[in-house]
Amino acid sequence: MVRMRLDEHLAEAAVLGGAVLGGGGGGSIADGLERAKMAVRLGSPVLVSLDELAEEDLVVTASAVGAPAAAEKFVRPIDHIRATKLLLEKRPVELSGVIANENGAGSGVNGWLQAAALGIAVVDAPANGRAHPTGLMGAMGLHRIKGYTSIQAAIGGNPETARYLEVVVEGALSACANLVRLASVQAGGVVAVSRDPVTVEYLRKHAAPGATSQAIRVGEAMMEAKGKGPNGVIQAIVSTLGGEISVQGKVKEVRLETVGGYDVGLVTVEGDRKVELCFWNEFMTLEREGRRIATFPDLITLLSLDTGLPVSSAEAKVDLAVAVLVVPRENLILGEGVRLPETLAEAEKAIGKSLLTV
DSSP states (O other), rough: OOEEEEEEEHHHHHHHHHHHHHTOOOHHHHHHHHHHHHHHSOOEEEEEEEEGOOOEOOOOOEEEEEEEEEEOOOOOOHHHHHHHHHHHHHHOOOOOEEEEESSSGGGGGTHHHHHHTOOOEEOOOOOHHHHOOTTTTTTTTGGGSTTTTEEEEEEOOOGGTTTTTTEEEEOOHHHHHHHHHHHHHHHTTTTEEEEEEEEHHHHHHHHHHHOOHHHHHHHHHHHHOOOOGGHHHHHHHHHHTTEEEEEEHHHHHHHHEETTTTTEEEEEEEESSEEEEEEEEEEEEEEETTTTEEEEESSSEEETTTSSSOOTTTTOTTTOEEEEEOGGGGGGGGGGGGOOOHHHHHHHHTSSOOOOOO
């Protein structure tokens, strides 16, 4: 059983570890630190394991949807809290907790503000233990339940540029996810989302129990290794997750465009060998000389050789010195959503590369 009060130390650890597990997506370290530290100052949020709750207790998913590189993205901390309240106005239920939709620098602490403001627990069972691009991947297989009606509340946009919007959608899960993605585009790039309360029993079978604790362990290892310099931090990450460094070198090329609410493109890194990372928000494939080295949901993450910290797909720049980390999926705690053929097929279509058969 896990029950611990979240504080600034754990906030930093969750964000740093989440950044590694973001695999190129999952938001920025700066945003994650701001919101996580704000949450622990706002109230007294606690992290609990599923065993601390009753099987019938309801838990909501907190998320952010959109394109991290979008120039006009604008979501305030209060928007995350308001999204959960908006959902509860439409579907009044008693919540016992909130989960993050995934691990990531920003996304891994989704729900902390809501927990602090509403007096509910942060539950150590995110929808997924690594970051992923689509809402369907974070839906834990709910779309497979015949007749299931999804409810999703989304808020974002800058009121001063007439981008602000609040949306609540109900219906088929895939249709709701697509509408929320469209809302993110209209809001300038990103929206805060609360969605689909489910029982603890459902989370136990379909989510990623223990994945928040895994992010914290990775982050604490990074913090302990800080005095050893960037290489020490990188080695702490490798050893904690059981991964390996595929190549070290400099970023030679970055292609990025924002399409349909996603960042899509590729990053080329050249050292003693040349590799290509294809991304759809998150890094989806790693290839060397046309040979596949790693494939989503394997974790592919860029680490700065100057700081040891992760570099997202939206932050990659030419001439940046990086190491390419690969962690096999077997070492991750994955939710059902990233293991389903239909969700991977959607990603295949977006990037034009095979993920199911490699």
